[in-house]
Amino acid sequence: MIRCSSRGLLAVLDERGPAPATSLAATLDAHPMTVRAKCHELQSAGYVRQISGDVYTITERGRDHLSRLTE
Numbered sequence: 020m021i022r023c024s025s026r027g028l029l030a031v032l033d034e035r036g037p038a039p040a041t042s043l044a045a046t047l048d049a050h051p052m053t054v055r056a057k058c059h060e061l062q063s064a065g066y067v068r069q070i071s072g073d074v075y076t077i078t079e080r081g082r083d084h085l086s087r088l089t090e
Contacts, residue, residue: 023049023057029066029085032077039073 023044031046032038040058044051058075061067066081077085 023047023053025057025061025066026085026088028054028057028061029077029081029088032067032075033082033085037070037074037076040075041073043075 027047028043031043035046038046040054041051043049043058044054047054055073058067058069061081062069062075064084066078066084067075068078070076
């Protein structure tokens with residue numbers, strides 16, 4: 020497993036649209052709890068929104084942020 024980066028998570032959400040944490044974890048080769056923690060961190064910053072249960076989506080602010088990331 021690799022570290023779940025903000026850039027990686029935002030990029031997946033931007034490309035694929037809303038997704039559950041378990042699906043994001045599988046795509047990013049990360050643990051679901053790691054993905055949930057990163058999603059909560061990004062949600063606090065306004066980059067991700069939890070739309071139902073365990074499903075997250077990127078916000079317009081998140082897309083703007085993603086375009087500036089160089090991780």
